[in-house]
Amino acid sequence: MSDALGFWRIAEADPDRLAIVDADGTTTTYGALLRRSRSVAAAFAKLGIDPGDHVAFMLPNHSSFFEVLLAALESGLVLTPVNSHLAAAEVAHVLSDSDARAFVSSESLADVARNAAEAAGIPADRRFAVVSVDGFRPYSDLVGLDAGPPTSRLAGATMMYTSGTTGKPKGVKRATIGGDPDEVFGGIAAITCRGFGVPVGPHGHLVCGPLYHAGPFVGALNSLQVGGTIVLMDKWTPEGCLALIEQYRIESTQMVPTMFHRLLNLPDDVRAAADVSSIKSVFHTGAPCPVAVKQQMMDWWGPVVYETYGGTESAATIARPQRWLERPGTVGRAIHGVTLHILDADGGELPAGELGEIWIDSTISQSEYYKDAEKSSSIRRGRMLTLGDVGYLDADGYLFLRDRKIDMIISGGANIYPAEVEAALLADERIADATVIGVPDDEWGEQVKAIVELRPGIPADESIAGSIIAGCRERIATYKCPRTVDFVDALPRLPNGKIEKRRLREPYWAGRDSAI
Numbered sequence: 001m002s003d004a005l006g007f008w009r010i011a012e013a014d015p016d017r018l019a020i021v022d023a024d025g026t027t028t029t030y031g032a033l034l035r036r037s038r039s040v041a042a043a044f045a046k047l048g049i050d051p052g053d054h055v056a057f058m059l060p061n062h063s064s065f066f067e068v069l070l071a072a073l074e075s076g077l078v079l080t081p082v083n084s085h086l087a088a089a090e091v092a093h094v095l096s097d098s099d100a101r102a103f104v105s106s107e108s109l110a111d112v113a114r115n116a117a118e119a120a121g122i123p124a125d126r127r128f129a130v131v132s133v134d135g136f137r138p139y140s141d142l143v144g145l146d147a148g149p150p151t152s153r154l155a156g157a158t159m160m161y162t163s164g165t166t167g168k169p170k171g172v173k174r175a176t177i178g179g180d181p182d183e184v185f186g187g188i189a190a191i192t193c194r195g196f197g198v199p200v201g202p203h204g205h206l207v208c209g210p211l212y213h214a215g216p217f218v219g220a221l222n223s224l225q226v227g228g229t230i231v232l233m234d235k236w237t238p239e240g241c242l243a244l245i246e247q248y249r250i251e252s253t254q255m256v257p258t259m260f261h262r263l264l265n266l267p268d269d270v271r272a273a274a275d276v277s278s279i280k281s282v283f284h285t286g287a288p289c290p291v292a293v294k295q296q297m298m299d300w301w302g303p304v305v306y307e308t309y310g311g312t313e314s315a316a317t318i319a320r321p322q323r324w325l326e327r328p329g330t331v332g333r334a335i336h337g338v339t340l341h342i343l344d345a346d347g348g349e350l351p352a353g354e355l356g357e358i359w360i361d362s363t364i365s366q367s368e369y370y371k372d373a374e375k376s377s378s379i380r381r382g383r384m385l386t387l388g389d390v391g392y393l394d395a396d397g398y399l400f401l402r403d404r405k406i407d408m409i410i411s412g413g414a415n416i417y418p419a420e421v422e423a424a425l426l427a428d429e430r431i432a433d434a435t436v437i438g439v440p441d442d443e444w445g446e447q448v449k450a451i452v453e454l455r456p457g458i459p460a461d462e463s464i465a466g467s468i469i470a471g472c473r474e475r476i477a478t479y480k481c482p483r484t485v486d487f488v489d490a491l492p493r494l495p496n497g498k499i500e501k502r503r504l505r506e507p508y509w510a511g512r513d514s515a516i
Contacts, residue, residue: 005190005200006182007070008034008149010227017202019224020063021248023234028063033070040071042147047126049101051076051152054159056100058082058091058116058212060108061232064130065211066224067143068104069158074181076154080161080171081212084109085477091116093168094161097371104142107131155184159370160214162312162415171370172312189225192218195318195335196306197281198252200226204278206244206253207232209413214312215285219254228252238262242274249278256413257289258444260297276301283308285413291328298325307331309399311387313367313379316340316360317399330398331391337364341384342393352395355402359384407501409438411446416480418501424475425450425482428468430458433491435499436482439508450482451504453491460487 007030010017015031022028049055055077059065065081072079080098082091091112095103103122105113110133117127117135129136155178161169178184193200198219205223207230209216220230231248233240236259244250263271282297283306298305303321309331310316317340319332334340341349342356350356361384368376379385388408391401409416418436425434433453438446452468454460465485472481492500 005226006186007225008074009182009186014227017227018229020066021229021231022063023061023232026063033063033066036067036143037070037074038147038149039145040067040142041075041150042145043142044071044075044077044102045150047102049077051154051156052078053101054078054080054099055102055104056080056082056095056098057104058084058109058113059104059106059130060084061207061211061234062106062130063232064104064106064139066220066230069221072158073156073185074153075150075156076152076178077156078159078173079156080159081217083161083212083477084112084210085479086112087474087476088112088115088119090169090476092119094171095120095122097168098159098161098171102126102128104128104139105130105133105136107133110134153181155179155181158217160212160217160312168420170372170375172367173370174367185221185225189222191336192222193226193252196252196283196308197304197320198223198226199228199280203228203251203280204248205230206241206248206250208236208241208253208255208259213413215254215256215283215413219252219283223252238266239270242266242270242276245279246275251278252281252283253279255282255284257284257293258412260284260289260293261443264293264296264300271300279304281306285309294324295328309401310360313385313387314338314360314362315364316358316362319398323398327394327398330394330400332399333397334399335364338362340393340397340399342391343381347381350392352393355390355392357386358389358391358399358401359386407437409436409446409448411438411441411448411479412444414479416448420476421448421450421472421480421482424472424480425452425468427475428471430455430464431468435491435501435504437501437505437508439484439505447483448481449508450485451491452485452487453489454487 011030011034017030018027019030019033020028057068082094095116103117107129114133114135124135127136128139128142130139157174159171159173161171190200205228207216207220211217224230231244279301282304285308294305305321307319315335316338317332318335319330324330339361341359343359344350344356389401391399393399407418421436422434425431431452432455434450436448436450439449441447468485469482492503
């Protein structure tokens with residue numbers, strides 16, 4: 001094999017190299033993945049989907065995910081991965097808002113996919129399903145062509161959706177890159193992999209989380225662009241994770257702190273028997289990791305745990321293992337091309353050690369909320385943007401977080417925004433007023449708790465609480481819904497009408513370092 005970088009170059013130079021191992025053990029080589037992805041690109045082109053157009057897909061962790069992804073990235077399309085745990089109405093919003101000109105899904109998601117496509121008005125000839133879904137064309141119509149490189153071989157892009165604190169999810173569109181796909185994606189991947197201790201060249205990369213999430217998505221794509229083999233899990237378990245690490249001599253993976261917690265809770269003899277000596281890099285993001293948990297992971301696996309701070313809007317930092325061990329709790333220093341600023345409420349720069357809002361000045365990643373200039377402007381000061389987090393820089397430029405977005409709940413690495421959950425609760429006619437907060441959960445970091453004021457005459461009992469939660473699950477994704485419900489006579493509100501959420505949270509977080 002040559003030392004070329006970029007999936008397409010690697011596939012042409014070494015077509016028999018193993019690219020993907022599906023969860024059921026099915027394997028796909030680089031050459032086969034190249035052929036199928038180019039067929040998808042050609043099929044989209046026959047439909048009149050041109051460079052710059054948008055397509056969307058909602059697929060499980062499966063090789064077909066990469067076939068559609070690589071087709072878009074080589075033919076200049078903008079691709080939106082859709083969260084497969086969303087309700088049909090939520091998926092329909094993403095399809096409509098993203099201006100998707102085609103939609104690819106799977107038989108395993110048939111009901112949601114069909115209802116969402118109908119609601120979004122996706123034409124029947126532009127819907128495709130792996131295996132079979134009523135009203136969708138078979139996936140074989142996409143991968144059955146014998147096609148070479150796209151006529152316009154141009155680096156495409158992805159547009160992921162992130163929920164805002166108000167309103168519906170927003171697409172985060174980064175500046176169009178253009179250029180040769182191998183040069184663009186191979187170059188980015190090599191830089192990123194080296195920064196996170198991931199081998200540039202043959203290696204095994206384990207996908208532990210759903211590929212529609214940015215962390216697993218980026219980790220897998222980068223490994224594929226430098227010649228790695230992607231091993232997919234469709235349902236993560238700590239025992240299964242350890243078995244695959246040993247079987248495939250996995251060298252890199254991405255996790256969330258909840259997974260660390262579950263691994264550490266395994267019986268001592270199971271942990272002792274696990275061979276994790278191949279691991280060179282485990283990177284995590286998406287939720288704060290307790291210092292003690294991260295320390296225990298490195299005591300077990302060695303100094304291989306990397307951390308990154310940022311969001312869909314922009315990457316910001318890397319905390320390498322040795323630097324974190326020197327400064328426990330840091331989320332790292334700014335990556336190349338990024339400068340961090342800590343500003344006060346008036347926009348003034350704060351000195352080292354003082355808490356303020358974190359602002360990211362990036363020369364490498366400019367993004368905007370798709371079709372929402374007002375929201376884009378609301379998080380920017382010139383070239384800088386903020387994710388709404390509060391922290392401080394030490395004298396050496398290492399960032400420490402001390403608060404998060406005012407109301408956001410992070411459960412198992414997933415961002416949950418209260419406004420959306422509250423809207424679902426308030427659709428229940430029995431509820432006069434409602435809010436949700438994040439409360440401590442030893443396994444998930446946080447869980448969603450609803451605090452509800454019922455209408456007169458409605459009994460505040462366990463059966464009502466259960467039916468309120470069940471009703472919420474009919475309106476939005478289950479993982480966003482409350483686990484528990486507390487009833488109050490009246491919610492505490494400020495004179496401006498805002499609920500005093502900090503006051504509601506304090507009793508649950510009292511005495512914890514991560515209290516907010």
